[in-house]
Amino acid sequence: MKIGEIQQLLKKFGLTEYESKAYASLLLLGPSRAGALSSESKVPQSKIYNVLEDLMAKQLVEVFEGRPKEYRAVEPKSGLKNLADDMDQRVKFLRTKINDVNSFLKPQQEKEILEGVWTQKGERWIEFFNRLADMFDKSQRYVFAITRDFTYTSRLREAVKRCKHRGVKLYIMGMGSINDANYYKAKWYNAHGIPLKIFETKIHPRILVIDGKEVSIRLDNSYEPSKKRFHFHSIWSADPSLVQVIDSYMKNLWSIAQPVDFKKIPAPVAVPPQSI
Secondary structure (H helix, E strand, C coil): CCHHHHHHHHHCCCCCHHHHHHHHHHHHHCCECHHHHHHHHCCCHHHHHHHHHHHHHCCCEEEECCCCCEEEECCHHHHHHHHHHHHHHHHHHHHHHHHHHHHHHHHHHHHHHCCCEEEEEECCHHHHHHHHHHHHHHCCCEEEEEECCCCCCHHHHHHHHHHHHHCCEEEEEECCCCCCCCHHHHHHHHHCCCCEEECCCCCCCEEEEECCCEEEEEEEEEEECCCCEEEEEEEEECCHHHHHHHHHHHHHHHHHCEECCHHHCCCCCCCCCCCC
Protein backbone atom coordinates (compact mmCIF):
# COMPACT_ATOMS: atom_id res chain seq x y z
CA MET A 1 0.00 0.00 0.00
CA LYS A 2 1.07 3.59 -0.61
CA ILE A 3 1.56 6.06 2.23
CA GLY A 4 -1.55 7.98 1.20
CA GLU A 5 -3.65 4.81 1.39
CA ILE A 6 -2.24 4.05 4.84
CA GLN A 7 -3.17 7.55 6.01
CA GLN A 8 -6.72 7.12 4.74
CA LEU A 9 -6.96 3.79 6.54
CA LEU A 10 -5.73 5.35 9.78
CA LYS A 11 -8.59 7.86 9.60
CA LYS A 12 -11.00 4.95 9.88
CA PHE A 13 -9.50 4.28 13.32
CA GLY A 14 -10.59 7.77 14.36
CA LEU A 15 -7.41 9.71 13.64
CA THR A 16 -7.56 13.19 12.13
CA GLU A 17 -5.75 14.00 8.91
CA TYR A 18 -2.79 15.54 10.74
CA GLU A 19 -2.68 12.68 13.26
CA SER A 20 -2.70 10.13 10.43
CA LYS A 21 0.15 11.89 8.63
CA ALA A 22 2.23 12.29 11.79
CA TYR A 23 1.74 8.72 13.02
CA ALA A 24 2.47 7.15 9.62
CA SER A 25 5.57 9.30 9.15
CA LEU A 26 6.83 8.56 12.67
CA LEU A 27 6.53 4.83 12.02
CA LEU A 28 8.66 5.22 8.90
CA LEU A 29 11.21 7.60 10.45
CA GLY A 30 11.67 5.91 13.80
CA PRO A 31 12.28 7.99 16.96
CA SER A 32 12.33 11.64 15.87
CA ARG A 33 12.20 15.20 17.04
CA ALA A 34 9.10 17.28 16.41
CA GLY A 35 10.79 19.49 13.83
CA ALA A 36 11.97 16.58 11.69
CA LEU A 37 8.56 14.93 11.95
CA SER A 38 6.82 18.15 10.92
CA SER A 39 9.00 18.38 7.84
CA GLU A 40 8.53 14.71 6.87
CA SER A 41 4.78 14.52 7.55
CA LYS A 42 3.89 17.96 6.17
CA VAL A 43 2.10 18.76 9.43
CA PRO A 44 2.69 22.49 10.10
CA GLN A 45 5.25 23.31 12.77
CA SER A 46 2.57 25.30 14.62
CA LYS A 47 0.37 22.17 14.85
CA ILE A 48 2.85 19.34 15.36
CA TYR A 49 3.13 19.54 19.17
CA ASN A 50 -0.64 19.51 19.68
CA VAL A 51 -0.93 16.62 17.21
CA LEU A 52 1.72 14.65 19.10
CA GLU A 53 -0.05 15.33 22.40
CA ASP A 54 -3.28 13.97 20.91
CA LEU A 55 -1.47 10.88 19.62
CA MET A 56 0.00 10.28 23.06
CA ALA A 57 -3.49 10.54 24.54
CA LYS A 58 -4.56 7.84 22.08
CA GLN A 59 -1.57 5.73 23.22
CA LEU A 60 -0.07 5.73 19.73
CA VAL A 61 3.03 7.78 20.53
CA GLU A 62 5.53 7.77 23.40
CA VAL A 63 7.90 10.60 24.34
CA PHE A 64 11.47 10.63 25.65
CA GLU A 65 11.71 13.58 28.03
CA GLY A 66 15.10 14.82 26.94
CA ARG A 67 16.25 18.16 25.61
CA PRO A 68 14.97 18.28 22.97
CA LYS A 69 12.17 15.74 23.28
CA GLU A 70 12.07 12.73 21.01
CA TYR A 71 8.94 10.87 19.98
CA ARG A 72 8.44 7.22 19.11
CA ALA A 73 5.45 5.56 17.45
CA VAL A 74 3.84 2.65 19.28
CA GLU A 75 3.71 -0.48 17.11
CA PRO A 76 0.41 -0.54 15.13
CA LYS A 77 -0.31 -4.13 16.14
CA SER A 78 -0.63 -2.90 19.71
CA GLY A 79 -1.68 0.73 19.36
CA LEU A 80 -4.35 0.28 16.71
CA LYS A 81 -5.73 -2.79 18.48
CA ASN A 82 -6.33 -0.63 21.56
CA LEU A 83 -8.13 1.94 19.41
CA ALA A 84 -10.24 -0.77 17.77
CA ASP A 85 -11.14 -2.20 21.18
CA ASP A 86 -12.23 1.25 22.33
CA MET A 87 -14.35 1.64 19.20
CA ASP A 88 -15.97 -1.75 19.86
CA GLN A 89 -16.89 -0.66 23.37
CA ARG A 90 -18.39 2.59 22.08
CA VAL A 91 -20.40 0.70 19.46
CA LYS A 92 -21.69 -1.76 22.08
CA PHE A 93 -22.74 1.16 24.29
CA LEU A 94 -24.46 2.93 21.38
CA ARG A 95 -26.35 -0.26 20.49
CA THR A 96 -27.82 -0.29 24.01
CA LYS A 97 -29.15 3.23 23.40
CA ILE A 98 -30.87 2.59 20.07
CA ASN A 99 -34.16 1.63 21.70
CA ASP A 100 -34.06 4.73 23.90
CA VAL A 101 -33.70 7.00 20.87
CA ASN A 102 -36.26 5.01 18.90
CA SER A 103 -38.83 5.14 21.71
CA PHE A 104 -38.46 8.90 21.96
CA LEU A 105 -38.58 9.68 18.24
CA LYS A 106 -40.69 6.88 16.73
CA PRO A 107 -44.26 8.25 17.32
CA GLN A 108 -43.60 11.50 15.47
CA GLN A 109 -41.49 9.74 12.83
CA GLU A 110 -44.27 7.28 11.98
CA LYS A 111 -46.85 10.04 11.79
CA GLU A 112 -44.79 11.92 9.23
CA ILE A 113 -43.55 8.93 7.27
CA LEU A 114 -47.00 7.55 6.45
CA GLU A 115 -47.73 10.59 4.34
CA GLY A 116 -46.57 10.57 0.73
CA VAL A 117 -43.95 8.71 -1.25
CA TRP A 118 -40.26 8.94 -0.36
CA THR A 119 -37.57 8.70 -3.01
CA GLN A 120 -33.81 8.37 -2.92
CA LYS A 121 -31.33 8.67 -5.75
CA GLY A 122 -28.22 6.62 -5.14
CA GLU A 123 -25.23 4.68 -6.33
CA ARG A 124 -24.53 2.68 -3.18
CA TRP A 125 -26.52 -0.53 -3.40
CA ILE A 126 -25.69 -1.38 0.22
CA GLU A 127 -28.02 1.39 1.39
CA PHE A 128 -30.85 -0.17 -0.61
CA PHE A 129 -30.20 -3.62 0.88
CA ASN A 130 -30.09 -2.15 4.38
CA ARG A 131 -33.52 -0.63 3.80
CA LEU A 132 -34.80 -4.07 2.73
CA ALA A 133 -33.30 -5.67 5.85
CA ASP A 134 -35.09 -3.12 8.03
CA MET A 135 -38.38 -3.91 6.29
CA PHE A 136 -37.89 -7.67 6.70
CA ASP A 137 -37.30 -7.09 10.41
CA LYS A 138 -40.59 -5.19 10.74
CA SER A 139 -42.70 -7.80 8.92
CA GLN A 140 -45.15 -9.85 10.96
CA ARG A 141 -47.32 -11.78 8.48
CA TYR A 142 -45.86 -11.99 4.96
CA VAL A 143 -43.27 -10.67 2.53
CA PHE A 144 -43.40 -10.62 -1.27
CA ALA A 145 -40.18 -9.79 -3.10
CA ILE A 146 -38.93 -9.74 -6.67
CA THR A 147 -35.19 -9.79 -7.24
CA ARG A 148 -32.91 -9.90 -10.25
CA ASP A 149 -30.60 -12.71 -9.15
CA PHE A 150 -31.43 -13.58 -5.51
CA THR A 151 -28.56 -11.47 -4.18
CA TYR A 152 -28.35 -10.94 -0.41
CA THR A 153 -25.99 -9.20 2.00
CA SER A 154 -25.04 -10.71 5.34
CA ARG A 155 -27.39 -8.27 7.07
CA LEU A 156 -30.29 -9.09 4.75
CA ARG A 157 -29.63 -12.81 5.17
CA GLU A 158 -29.91 -12.54 8.95
CA ALA A 159 -33.12 -10.50 8.66
CA VAL A 160 -34.63 -13.19 6.43
CA LYS A 161 -33.71 -15.89 8.94
CA ARG A 162 -35.35 -13.89 11.74
CA CYS A 163 -38.51 -13.70 9.61
CA LYS A 164 -38.57 -17.47 9.31
CA HIS A 165 -38.11 -17.78 13.06
CA ARG A 166 -41.11 -15.46 13.66
CA GLY A 167 -43.27 -17.51 11.29
CA VAL A 168 -43.48 -14.83 8.59
CA LYS A 169 -44.45 -16.27 5.18
CA LEU A 170 -41.87 -15.39 2.51
CA TYR A 171 -42.43 -15.38 -1.24
CA ILE A 172 -39.34 -14.66 -3.36
CA MET A 173 -39.39 -14.27 -7.15
CA GLY A 174 -36.46 -14.06 -9.54
CA MET A 175 -36.47 -12.30 -12.90
CA GLY A 176 -34.69 -15.04 -14.81
CA SER A 177 -33.97 -18.75 -14.81
CA ILE A 178 -31.60 -20.40 -12.35
CA ASN A 179 -28.10 -20.49 -13.84
CA ASP A 180 -24.46 -20.90 -12.82
CA ALA A 181 -24.28 -17.28 -11.67
CA ASN A 182 -27.26 -17.30 -9.32
CA TYR A 183 -27.64 -21.01 -8.42
CA TYR A 184 -26.01 -20.90 -4.99
CA LYS A 185 -27.66 -17.62 -4.00
CA ALA A 186 -31.07 -19.03 -4.88
CA LYS A 187 -30.18 -22.33 -3.22
CA TRP A 188 -29.56 -20.51 0.07
CA TYR A 189 -33.20 -19.38 0.18
CA ASN A 190 -34.34 -22.87 -0.79
CA ALA A 191 -32.21 -24.45 1.94
CA HIS A 192 -33.99 -22.27 4.50
CA GLY A 193 -37.43 -23.42 3.40
CA ILE A 194 -38.32 -20.31 1.42
CA PRO A 195 -40.36 -20.98 -1.75
CA LEU A 196 -38.92 -19.50 -4.92
CA LYS A 197 -40.53 -18.77 -8.25
CA ILE A 198 -39.33 -17.35 -11.56
CA PHE A 199 -41.01 -14.60 -13.55
CA GLU A 200 -39.12 -14.40 -16.85
CA THR A 201 -38.54 -10.78 -17.82
CA LYS A 202 -35.53 -8.71 -18.87
CA ILE A 203 -36.59 -5.47 -17.21
CA HIS A 204 -38.53 -5.16 -13.99
CA PRO A 205 -38.17 -3.06 -10.83
CA ARG A 206 -37.02 -4.74 -7.65
CA ILE A 207 -39.99 -4.73 -5.31
CA LEU A 208 -40.51 -5.62 -1.67
CA VAL A 209 -43.91 -5.54 0.05
CA ILE A 210 -44.45 -6.40 3.71
CA ASP A 211 -47.79 -7.17 5.36
CA GLY A 212 -49.67 -5.04 2.83
CA LYS A 213 -48.38 -2.02 4.76
CA GLU A 214 -45.08 -0.92 3.22
CA VAL A 215 -43.48 -1.10 -0.21
CA SER A 216 -39.97 -0.48 -1.53
CA ILE A 217 -39.26 -0.22 -5.26
CA ARG A 218 -35.85 0.12 -6.91
CA LEU A 219 -35.64 1.51 -10.45
CA ASP A 220 -32.28 1.09 -12.20
CA ASN A 221 -31.53 3.88 -14.64
CA SER A 222 -28.28 2.90 -16.31
CA TYR A 223 -25.26 0.65 -15.92
CA GLU A 224 -21.62 1.74 -16.01
CA PRO A 225 -19.51 -1.26 -17.10
CA SER A 226 -16.26 0.44 -16.08
CA LYS A 227 -17.50 0.94 -12.51
CA LYS A 228 -19.72 -2.16 -12.39
CA ARG A 229 -22.58 -0.31 -10.78
CA PHE A 230 -26.10 0.92 -11.41
CA HIS A 231 -27.48 4.38 -10.93
CA PHE A 232 -30.89 3.94 -9.40
CA HIS A 233 -33.85 5.55 -7.70
CA SER A 234 -35.48 3.77 -4.79
CA ILE A 235 -39.04 4.52 -3.74
CA TRP A 236 -40.49 3.76 -0.33
CA SER A 237 -44.01 4.32 0.88
CA ALA A 238 -46.56 3.27 3.46
CA ASP A 239 -49.32 5.16 1.66
CA PRO A 240 -52.32 2.76 1.82
CA SER A 241 -53.53 3.35 -1.74
CA LEU A 242 -50.12 2.78 -3.34
CA VAL A 243 -49.27 -0.19 -1.13
CA GLN A 244 -52.63 -1.85 -1.89
CA VAL A 245 -52.00 -1.62 -5.65
CA ILE A 246 -48.46 -3.03 -5.41
CA ASP A 247 -49.51 -5.67 -2.89
CA SER A 248 -52.23 -6.97 -5.25
CA TYR A 249 -49.83 -6.84 -8.20
CA MET A 250 -47.21 -8.92 -6.36
CA LYS A 251 -49.76 -11.52 -5.30
CA ASN A 252 -50.98 -11.85 -8.90
CA LEU A 253 -47.39 -12.06 -10.12
CA TRP A 254 -46.71 -14.87 -7.67
CA SER A 255 -49.74 -16.79 -8.92
CA ILE A 256 -48.46 -16.85 -12.52
CA ALA A 257 -44.72 -17.22 -11.81
CA GLN A 258 -43.12 -20.65 -12.27
CA PRO A 259 -41.95 -22.61 -9.19
CA VAL A 260 -38.25 -23.46 -8.89
CA ASP A 261 -37.55 -27.18 -8.49
CA PHE A 262 -33.92 -27.71 -7.50
CA LYS A 263 -34.30 -31.46 -7.97
CA LYS A 264 -34.40 -30.77 -11.72
CA ILE A 265 -31.56 -28.24 -11.75
CA PRO A 266 -27.97 -29.56 -11.72
CA ALA A 267 -25.55 -27.73 -9.45
CA PRO A 268 -22.77 -25.87 -11.28
CA VAL A 269 -19.17 -26.92 -10.80
CA ALA A 270 -18.17 -23.83 -8.88
CA VAL A 271 -17.39 -22.60 -5.38
CA PRO A 272 -20.51 -21.25 -3.61
CA PRO A 273 -20.33 -17.45 -3.22
CA GLN A 274 -19.91 -15.80 0.15
CA SER A 275 -22.46 -13.25 1.35
CA ILE A 276 -21.41 -9.61 1.34
